Amino acid sequence: ADELKICQAFCTEIVKPPVEGESNSRRNIPFVAFVLGGPGSGKGTQCLKISETFGFDHIGAGDLLRKEMHSDSENGAMIQKLMKEGSIAPSEVTVKLIKKAIESAENCKFLIDGFPRSEENRVAYERIIGAEPNFVLFFDCPEEVMVKRVLNRNEGRVDDNEHTVKERLKVYKAITLPVANHYAKKGKLYKVDGTGTQEEIFERVSPIFASLRLST
Numbered sequence: 001a002d003e004l005k006i007c008q009a010f011c012t013e014i015v016k017p018p019v020e021g022e023s024n025s026r027r028n029i030p031f032v033a034f035v036l037g038g039p040g041s042g043k044g045t046q047c048l049k050i051s052e053t054f055g056f057d058h059i060g061a062g063d064l065l066r067k068e069m070h071s072d073s074e075n076g077a078m079i080q081k082l083m084k085e086g087s088i089a090p091s092e093v094t095v096k097l098i099k100k101a102i103e104s105a106e107n108c109k110f111l112i113d114g115f116p117r118s119e120e121n122r123v124a125y126e127r128i129i130g131a132e133p134n135f136v137l138f139f140d141c142p143e144e145v146m147v148k149r150v151l152n153r154n155e156g157r158v159d160d161n162e163h164t165v166k167e168r169l170k171v172y173k174a175i176t177l178p179v180a181n182h183y184a185k186k187g188k189l190y191k192v193d194g195t196g197t198q199e200e201i202f203e204r205v206s207p208i209f210a211s212l213r214l215s216t
């Protein structure tokens, strides 16, 4: 009971009203950490390690959009065009995909990776989901390091090329960084040095998650 209280203390609002017959854990309010940082700052890599070690579900906003793009959905072509030019997809599309991922999970602890990318994304999430994130993990990384990583990524992505990464960096600085600043002002931003090896970075990230005492 004590741990549940701690879980709930982290949460600002109830996302889903309890449904009769649902087990206790499904009724728990989701615990959400947004993970932000520029393209190639290591968000996806670290999210994988965090989810393995600390039992979070990893929701990659870009991954959801890529899956949608490769499906027959009506939005596929639009998403592909926006990704290729380094722009941001409409909030409704992204938030709907995130909401579905949260609702279909058994887990109640989530890393939402690469979102929100704009103030508009943030506001749409808070309106549609009905809650703020519990905290925001932010990877701080110099541009030249990020560009080098992106150009070496080799996952066949439409946006991992020199032209698009330049556009993405512009969008990141102008439109995504203000989101990080918003959460910094609220005391919710955990800034981590994103340089060094994957292991070195994970050693900086681990204590943040180790210090959380969550009920599931």
Ligand SMILES: Nc1ncnc2c1ncn2[C@@H]1O[C@H](COP(=O)(O)OP(=O)(O)O)[C@@H](O)[C@H]1O
Binding pocket: 037, 038, 039, 040, 041, 042, 043, 044, 045, 046, 149, 150, 152, 153, 154, 194, 195, 196, 197, 198, 199, 201
């Ligand atoms: N600390 C690191 N040092 C070197 N390469 C890394 C490091 N972390 C991630 N990478 C590699 O850099 C690329 C970008 O990392 P990724 O986790 O996809 O970043 P993001 O999700 O922020 O774009 C990937 O190919 C990944 O394997």
Ligand SMILES: O=c1ccn([C@@H]2O[C@H](COP(=O)(O)OP(=O)(O)O)[C@@H](O)[C@H]2O)c(=O)[nH]1
Binding pocket: 037, 038, 039, 040, 043, 044, 061, 062, 063, 065, 082, 083, 084, 086, 087, 088, 089, 090, 094, 113, 114, 115, 116, 117, 121, 159, 168
């Ligand atoms: O909330 C999001 C997340 C991603 N994207 C799009 O998907 C691309 C790739 O995002 P991802 O997070 O996969 O890239 P990363 O930062 O990990 O390299 C972005 O440049 C955007 O075009 C978006 O529009 N909204």
Ligand SMILES: [Mg+2]
Binding pocket: 043, 044, 060, 062, 114
């Ligand atoms: Mg990523």
